[in-house]
Amino acid sequence: MPHFSRRESIRLFGAAAAAALAPAYAAAQQAAAAPTLKGRIRQSVTRGTFGKMPIDEFCRTVKALGIVGVDLVGRGDWPALKEHGLAATMVPGAGGIKDGLNNQAKHAEFLKQFRENIAAAAEFGWKRVITMAGDRAGISDADGLAACVPVLKEAVKIAADHDVTICMELLNSKVNHPGYMCDHTAWGVELCKRVESPRFKLLYDIYHMQIMEGDIIRTISDNIAYIGHFHTAGNPGRRDLDEQQELFYPAIMRTIAQLQEQGKYEGYVAHEFGPKNGVESLRQAVLLCDV
Numbered sequence: 001m002p003h004f005s006r007r008e009s010i011r012l013f014g015a016a017a018a019a020a021l022a023p024a025y026a027a028a029q030q031a032a033a034a035p036t037l038k039g040r041i042r043q044s045v046t047r048g049t050f051g052k053m054p055i056d057e058f059c060r061t062v063k064a065l066g067i068v069g070v071d072l073v074g075r076g077d078w079p080a081l082k083e084h085g086l087a088a089t090m091v092p093g094a095g096g097i098k099d100g101l102n103n104q105a106k107h108a109e110f111l112k113q114f115r116e117n118i119a120a121a122a123e124f125g126w127k128r129v130i131t132m133a134g135d136r137a138g139i140s141d142a143d144g145l146a147a148c149v150p151v152l153k154e155a156v157k158i159a160a161d162h163d164v165t166i167c168m169e170l171l172n173s174k175v176n177h178p179g180y181m182c183d184h185t186a187w188g189v190e191l192c193k194r195v196e197s198p199r200f201k202l203l204y205d206i207y208h209m210q211i212m213e214g215d216i217i218r219t220i221s222d223n224i225a226y227i228g229h230f231h232t233a234g235n236p237g238r239r240d241l242d243e244q245q246e247l248f249y250p251a252i253m254r255t256i257a258q259l260q261e262q263g264k265y266e267g268y269v270a271h272e273f274g275p276k277n278g279v280e281s282l283r284q285a286v287l288l289c290d291v
Contacts (some may be wrong), residue, residue: 035283037066037290040257044069044089044270045282046231047077059084061279065286071231071270078124089268090203090229091121093129093166094155100134101168102144102181107151114155114166122162128229128267129159130203131168133182144181149194156197167228169203172211176238183212185219192226201228205272210235210247217255224264230256232285233273240276241285253291 045067050058055077062070069089070081081088094113095101101110114129121129133148152166159166168191173183182188188202204227206216213219220227234245241249259265269289275281 035066035287035290037286039066040260040291041253041289042069042268043067043286043289044071044087044268046071046270046272047073049271049273049275049282050279055080056084059086062086062282065279065283066290067282067286069268069270071268071272072130075120078126082124088121088124088126089270090128090130090167091126092117093131095132095134097132097171097177097180098135100132100181101148101151102134102136102139104147104151110151111154111158114158118155118158118162118164118166122164127163128165128167131155131166132171133168133180135179136181137179139181141181141187145187145191145194148191152191152195152200153197156195156199159199160197164199165228166200167203168200169231170205170209170212172208174211176208183208185209185213185223189223189226202226203229203231205231205233206247206252207231207233207235207238207273216247216252220252220255221259224259227265227267229267230269231272232269232289233271238273240273240281241271241288242281249285249288250291253289257291 043066045062047070053061059080063084063086069087071090073081073088073091078088094110094117099106117129133144136144155166168182168188170182170185170188171177171180173180192200192202204220209219210216232241232249234241235247236245239245256265256269271282271285
């Protein structure tokens with residue numbers, strides 16, 4: 001057995017005690033750093049924002065910032081969210097950006113995806129699944145609109161049975177997703193009207209719609225009945241919500257909060273941007289949107 005001097009013993013004991021206390025100290029530090037929020041806006045964040053961060057660390061980190069949910073998160077991470085008291089605020093539904101619901105040849109496949117993914121979401125208590133229109137690929141906007149209706153009319157029946165809402169994302173086709181069909185609010189709203197179900201709404205991405213349309217606050221206010229979810233990011237560059245970008249998020253968030261208080265909106269606002277300064281960038285976004 002090795003012999004330790006009194007000084008070595010004290011040093012080793014101190015190191016062991018520090019190691020034992022480290023998790024508690026880290027938790028206390030995290031709690032002390034957590035901002036006190038008004039909470040009028042229920043804020044979420046996409047899993048990809050810190051995609052390389054292990055899921056438990058990710059959950060602890062975002063929860064300490066006052067975030068209550070995680071967007072675009074796969075089934076493998078759902079148990080961890082439950083364990084940490086976070087909601088999965090948007091999960092997979094059916095279709096993709098390039099090959100989406102306007103492809104009638106794949107409607108049977110998309111309905112199968114909806115059945116499986118909606119049932120899985122409902123089992124965990126998640127309320128929103130995402131879908132995409134797909135690229136134009138030579139299809140006119142009118143024909144694409146007509147093509148999406150029948151598959152969605154069937155999908156909303158499945159969603160209603162499970163108390164889930166399907167949300168189609170509005171994306172820009174000017175910078176990030178050339179050819180994407182659901183690239184204007186008016187197109188998405190018309191689709192909602194034709195589907196005729198409260199189980200189908202739009203995921204209004206503020207960054208994408210700033211590029212395509214602008215007039216964000218008026219558009220949100222006029223069309224809130226058809227909006228089930230929001231994404232944020234600074235424009236240009238899909239970066240931080242800071243003074244280097246053109247959107248004034250406090251005014252946008254006040255509009256959403258007021259619509260919520262009027263009973264016209266009950267969803268989340270999810271941050272989806274590439275942070276310049278890691279967790280600090282996300283912290284600043286949370287504080288900015290806490291109106």
